[in-house]
């Protein structure tokens with residue numbers, strides 16, 4: 345699947361995309377997607393949003409079956425299979441094909457500069473009533489650094505007027521690192537391209553935290569789609585973008601000019617306070633003759649903001665923790681935990697390994713920056729079944745002995761449970777405007793306990809005689825009167 349159009353055609357064939365029959369407003373789109381997520385329904389296509397002539401396509405990655413299809417897997421692949429597939433491709437860098445530079449491509453069919461630049465040509469709108477303004481969502485954002493190379497990341501874009509936006513370039517993210525380094529070089533801005541409607545693989549790559557800032561998301565995307573990504577040079581900046589993208593917004597991101605963006609209704613289902621971000625000035629927009637505005641909404645537990653975010657984080661964590669947690673078996677971030685809760689499964693071989701696993705888990709980048717709560721379970725607990733995790737927490741934890749509290753620390757700023765937000769103006773931090781939140785962390789050792797863990801051992805579980813149970817299951821119907 346090399347283009348978003350091929351993916352949309354596949355969904356058409358599967359009947360997994362609904363076409364809206366009449367004009368709708370931005371609020372209408374937001375409500376329609378919310379209801380589709382409630383019903384675990386299809387993707388959405390709207391021909392007329394707020395009077396824009398550019399069709400809007402959304403919720404493309406808003407279900408596990410569509411995520412599987414977008415990766416070329418069967419639509420009933422279980423989450424663990426999708427995760428393993430993804431994690432393996434992330435690991436095997438020898439199979440990442442370098443992107444190819446081509447002369448031109450469909451994204452150049454229309455080129456708008458100067459007075460022709462108008463972001464509201466596209467159906468860009470305010471999603472939730474409490475949002476600070478219209479947002480471009482589900483975009484890839486490309487920048488580059490002379491030494492670190494290129495980066496593609498997905499960062500929220502608050503549209504201020506027809507040619508100005510904010511980009512949430514947090515210093516924790518790769519674009520923030522690029523911007524801080526531009527500042528150190530004495531440059532006022534970073535050249536940045538915002539992509540809309542790229543191939544599914546480039547979408548996935550732009551939400552994936554690579555193992556290092558130097559790793560090229562385009563090369564990883566090439567491996568995901570089984571074919572090198574084809575790139576064209578931008579018109580007004582020295583940045584390369586996918587030739588098949590629907591829309592490319594070129595411009596300059598100024599750290600010397602800050603704006604207050606947000607609030608914004610975020611993936612975890614809460615509004616997040618407004619943030620100070622650098623200002624992006626658009627220098628050119630290129631797009632297809634008949635572009636599709638691909639976007640997505642945040643906030644619903646079964647929505648794109650969750651389902652889509654989820655896979656790369658799980659794959660990254662799996663790869664990191666299998667190296668750092670001794671006895672590691674698996675890791676799972678239940679959707680219900682909205683990214684703030686992780687369950688890690690281990691094979692425990694001596695007293696204390698549960699605690700050790702807590703500390704090792706908190707050393708992983710994502711867990712350290714974003715997860716508030718880690719629970720450790722044994723192999724007899726299916727960590728994909730929250731009923732079983734709950735059972736382990738309820739029956740294997742003596743709180744005084746098995747709960748570890750880590751003191752408050754600076755974490756990723758979007759965290760509804762955090763006690764405070766902090767604008768890092770006086771931290772001597774490179775950019776001087778990035779925010780952090782302050783939050784403590786909890787680790788729960790819900791593994792079975794040995795006698796030598798200062799208590800009586802966790803009792804054996806009640807299970808009927810195994811052979812008899814198998815027999816009963818096999819001959820089930822024969823036991824009952826007809």
Ligand SMILES: Cc1cc2nc3c(=O)[nH]c(=O)nc-3n(C[C@H](O)[C@H](O)[C@H](O)COP(=O)(O)O)c2cc1C
Nearest residue numbers: 496497498499500512517518519550551552553653
């Ligand atoms: C729908 C969606 C929206 C996102 N929005 C943001 C955002 O506004 N700011 C941010 O820092 N990360 C956001 N992320 C997470 C980043 O895309 C992710 O951390 C990615 O790894 C960033 O790229 P980088 O690692 O190259 O910096 C979003 C992810 C998804 C799936």
Ligand SMILES: [Mn+2]
Nearest residue numbers: 495496518554
């Ligand atoms: Mn990156």
